[in-house]
Amino acid sequence: MRKNLVVLLAVLMAVAIALPAFAVDFKYGGMMRVRWYSYNNFDGTDDADDHANYFDQRVRMYFTFVASENLQLVTKWEEDNVWGAKGGDRDLTHATSDFRDPYDMETKNVYLDFNxxxxxxxxxxxxxxxxxxxxxxxxxxxxxxxxxxxxxxxxxxxxxxxxxxxxxxxxxxxxxxxxxxxxxxxxxxxxxxxxxxxxxxxxxxxxxxxxxxxxxxxxxxxxxxxxxxxxxxxxxxxxxxxxxxxxxxxxxxxxxxxxxxxxxxxxxxxxxxFLGADVAIPVNDFTFGLGGFYTTGQDEGDDDVEGYVYPGAVGDSFYWAEIMGFGVLDDMTPRAYTGYPGAGEYTAGGNPSNLYTLYASVDWQALEATKLHLAYYYLGTAEDVVANAATGEKDDSVGSEVDFRLTQKVVDGLNLDVIGAYLFADDAFSGTKDDDDAYEVGARLQWAF
Structure with a gap:
C-alpha cells in the first residue's frame, strides 16, 4: 500500500507541475491525526474483558483541479491505520509480517463541481x-x-x-x-x-x-x-x-x-x-450551553415502526456526547443495539433512537491557546428497555455522563485534545442485572492544512 501511495502522490505532483500548460490551477490540503484511546465496561458489565487500549492514525489528502470558477474536479483520499494492526484490524490475528504496512487507502471523494x-x-x-x-x-x-x-x-x-x-x-x-x-x-x-x-x-x-x-x-x-x-x-x-x-x-x-x-x-x-434543541450563550471568555434531544422508541404492542429511524444502515453520523455519542474519540459506543422492528432496545452513537438526553456544558477560553470543555448529560429511553435479560425486568434510565476536554494549540495549526469521560450507569444501560460504570480516556493530535 505504501508503494501505491507513493506512486499516487508522484503522479499528482507531476500533474501539478504540468498544469500551467493546460491553464488549470491546482489546490491541495488535508488533515493528519494521531490518537490514543482507552475504554472499559462498554458492555455494561465488569465480568467480561472488553477493555481496549491502542493508538490509531488517519491522514486525508485533498487535491482540487480548477479550470475556472465554473469547473473543478475535487478529490479526497483517506488512509486509516491502527498501530500494530494490519489494515486497521483490531483483532491482531494476522501473521507478524502482515503488520508492516496499512492497506486500507480509500477514495473519499471524487466529483465534478461545475456551473x-x-x-x-x-x-x-x-x-x-x-x-x-x-x-x-x-x-x-x-x-x-x-x-x-x-x-x-x-x-x-x-x-x-x-x-x-x-x-x-x-x-x-x-x-x-x-x-x-x-x-x-x-x-x-x-x-x-x-x-x-x-x-x-x-x-x-x-x-x-x-x-x-x-x-x-x-x-x-x-x-x-x-x-x-x-x-x-x-x-x-x-x-x-x-x-x-x-x-x-x-x-x-x-x-x-x-x-x-x-x-x-x-x-x-x-x-x-426526532426533536432537538440547543442554546449557546457567550459571556466574556465562557460559553454556556443547554439542550438535548428526544427520539421515539418502539412500543412492544404496536405493529408499526414507532421508533425514529435513519435513511440508511450506516451513514448517520450525529456526534454528541463523548461516550454515548462518539464525540472526538469517534470509535466505539456502548450497547449498539439494532432496536427495530423489535422492542426493548435502544441505539446510541451516531444513530440514537429510543433515546433522549438533556445536557449542560461550559467552554472556557482560559488562554489564547488553551480551551477547556466540561459537559453533563442525563440519558434515558423513550420506551422501557430490557434491564435484566435473565428476568425480563425493564427500566428507562440509562445513566449520567460527564465529559471533559482540554484543547491546546501546539504549533503551526497543530492542536492537542486531551479527553476524559465517565458514564454513571443506571439499570437501562445494558441488559445485565448490575450495570457497571463505563469510562474512556484518550488524546488526539491533529493538524489541518
Missing amino acids: IPNTPIRAKLGQQGFGLFGGRIIAEDYTGAKFSMPFDPVKVTLGYIAEQNVDYSSEKDNVDIYYLQLQYANGPFSGELIGLYQDGSDTAVSLKTEYADPGVDAQGRETYDGYTFEDNHLFDLGVKLAYSSDMFKATVHFIKNFGSVDLNGESADYKGW
Whole structure:
C-alpha cells in the first residue's frame, strides 16, 4: 500500500507541475491525526474483558483541479491505520509480517463541481459528502448528484444518492435516496426545510445497523431479526430553525418519519420522530450551553415502526456526547443495539433512537491557546428497555455522563485534545442485572492544512 501511495502522490505532483500548460490551477490540503484511546465496561458489565487500549492514525489528502470558477474536479483520499494492526484490524490475528504496512487507502471523494451554462444551477456529480441536519438525518460519503440553485435569501438543492446497487440483474436490493432542501438565511435568522424519500426496495435498510447484516430468503428478500422485507419506502420531513446574535445562539431540529414497509407480508407504517434543541450563550471568555434531544422508541404492542429511524444502515453520523455519542474519540459506543422492528432496545452513537438526553456544558477560553470543555448529560429511553435479560425486568434510565476536554494549540495549526469521560450507569444501560460504570480516556493530535 505504501508503494501505491507513493506512486499516487508522484503522479499528482507531476500533474501539478504540468498544469500551467493546460491553464488549470491546482489546490491541495488535508488533515493528519494521531490518537490514543482507552475504554472499559462498554458492555455494561465488569465480568467480561472488553477493555481496549491502542493508538490509531488517519491522514486525508485533498487535491482540487480548477479550470475556472465554473469547473473543478475535487478529490479526497483517506488512509486509516491502527498501530500494530494490519489494515486497521483490531483483532491482531494476522501473521507478524502482515503488520508492516496499512492497506486500507480509500477514495473519499471524487466529483465534478461545475456551473450549468445559462442557468443559476451548480452541479456536483460523483462520490461526495452528503450532510443533512448534521447527521440527524444523514451524513456520509456516497456516489450521487447535487443540483443547487441560489435565490437570495433562499438556496434550493436537489439531491440524489445511489446508496446501494450490488446486483445489476435485479432491483430487489437497490436503495436510492432523493431529497429537496430549502435553506434560508436573512440577518440573525436562518432555517432549513428538507423532504427526503428513500426507495429501499426489498431490503432491510433503515431497520438494521452496521453491527449486523441481514440474510436472504429463497425469494431473494432480505431477512433480519426474524422478518422479511418488501416495499420499503421511507419519507422524512425535517425542519430546522436557528437564531444567532452576539448574545446567544439557538437551534431547533424536528424530523418526522413517514412511509411504510412490508414486514412478513404485513404493512407497517413509519411513525418515529426526532426533536432537538440547543442554546449557546457567550459571556466574556465562557460559553454556556443547554439542550438535548428526544427520539421515539418502539412500543412492544404496536405493529408499526414507532421508533425514529435513519435513511440508511450506516451513514448517520450525529456526534454528541463523548461516550454515548462518539464525540472526538469517534470509535466505539456502548450497547449498539439494532432496536427495530423489535422492542426493548435502544441505539446510541451516531444513530440514537429510543433515546433522549438533556445536557449542560461550559467552554472556557482560559488562554489564547488553551480551551477547556466540561459537559453533563442525563440519558434515558423513550420506551422501557430490557434491564435484566435473565428476568425480563425493564427500566428507562440509562445513566449520567460527564465529559471533559482540554484543547491546546501546539504549533503551526497543530492542536492537542486531551479527553476524559465517565458514564454513571443506571439499570437501562445494558441488559445485565448490575450495570457497571463505563469510562474512556484518550488524546488526539491533529493538524489541518
